[in-house]
Amino acid sequence: QSVLTQPPSVSGAPGQRVTISCTGSYSNIGAGYDVHWYQQLPGTAPILLIFGNTKRPSGVPDRFSGSKSGTSASLAISGLQAEDEADYYCQSYDTSLSGWVFGGGTKLTVL
Amino acid sequence: QVQLQESGPGLLKPSETLSLTCTVSGYSISSGYYWGWVRQPPGKGLEWIGTMYHTGITYYNPSLKSRVTISLGTSKRQFSLDLRSVTAADTAVYFCARSDCTSNSCFVDSWGQGTLVTVSS
Numbered sequence: 599q600s601v602l603t604q605p606p607s608v609s610g611a612p613g614q615r616v617t618i619s620c621t622g623s624y625s626n627i628g629a630g631y632d633v634h635w636y637q638q639l640p641g642t643a644p645i646l647l648i649f650g651n652t653k654r655p656s657g658v659p660d661r662f663s664g665s666k667s668g669t670s671a672s673l674a675i676s677g678l679q680a681e682d683e684a685d686y687y688c689q690s691y692d693t694s695l696s697g698w699v700f701g702g703g704t705k706l707t708v709l
Numbered sequence: 710q711v712q713l714q715e716s717g718p719g720l721l722k723p724s725e726t727l728s729l730t731c732t733v734s735g736y737s738i739s740s741g742y743y744w745g746w747v748r749q750p751p752g753k754g755l756e757w758i759g760t761m762y763h764t765g766i767t768y769y770n771p772s773l774k775s776r777v778t779i780s781l782g783t784s785k786r787q788f789s790l791d792l793r794s795v796t797a798a799d800t801a802v803y804f805c806a807r808s809d810c811t812s813n814s815c816f817v818d819s820w821g822q823g824t825l826v827t828v829s830s
Contacts, residue, residue: 600754634816636755643804643820644755650811655818687755691814697770698757698815 601626602688602701609707615676618704620688621669626699628669631691635664635673638685638703647686648673675706683708711736713805713821721828727792730782731805731821737785739763743808743815745779746790748801749823756801760808760815761788795828802826 603621610616620633627633633651636644646655648664651671663674671690675682688701717729731744738744745760745768759769761779769777778791792799803826807819 630813632811632814632816634814636817643823644817645820646816646818649809649816649818650814689755689757689816695771697768698760700755700757703754 600702601692601695601699602690604686604688604701604704606702607705607707609709610675610678611709612678612680614678615674616678616706617675618673618686618688618706620671620673620701622671622690622692622699623669625694626669626690626692627666627671629693631693633664633666633671634689635662636687636689637682638687640684644687678708680708682706711807711819713807713819715803715805715821715824717824717826719825719827721795721826722830723796723828724794725828727790727795727799727803727826727828729790729803729805729824729826731788731790733786733788733807736807738781738788739785743810744788745806745808747804747806747817747820749804750798750801758790758792758803797828800826800828 635648637647638644651666692699712734743760746758759779761767776793802823804823805821806817808815
């Protein structure tokens, strides 16, 4: 059971917009700690997609965007492409656990 | 551009110590950032193991803290992970990572490719 809760899977057709939620609590996201997102393609290491809730590292397309409100955060992917099919993880800090915490991951399927 | 590469044994027996080294190219560890390890059991999600500031200060996952040591290598381009008394539950792909921080939370901005460590008798 992950401290940050993500849906196990989401899907969408090419060109559509999908969102992935990351639900935490008042000891992590709700305490004001920033949320970060990673994309992991099959058989590869994760890559940083969003940091500081909303910021994109250079090279990440603006189709990817992040938001945060209350005890939750979301990753939105617009203009869905076949190459976006991957696992997505949220990550933050938890003050009760005194450490980094990851969501359980969400598998995105492009139909 | 920084690159990280893990090395170490791929197969261990229960109760042994897992020792991995991360070799960094394109950046000197002593120049800054945080350096650490994340693991991923087969078919499962990511788990933070621990992080070390470039000065040597360490932060560990409380669930692993009693068994883990992250330390700087003899070279300014290496750091290491020791995980003692391993069991089958420690079987995972281990990633070394460079981290940066916002005002209140850190994130991995560069990852190694990962190395599979299997614990089996």
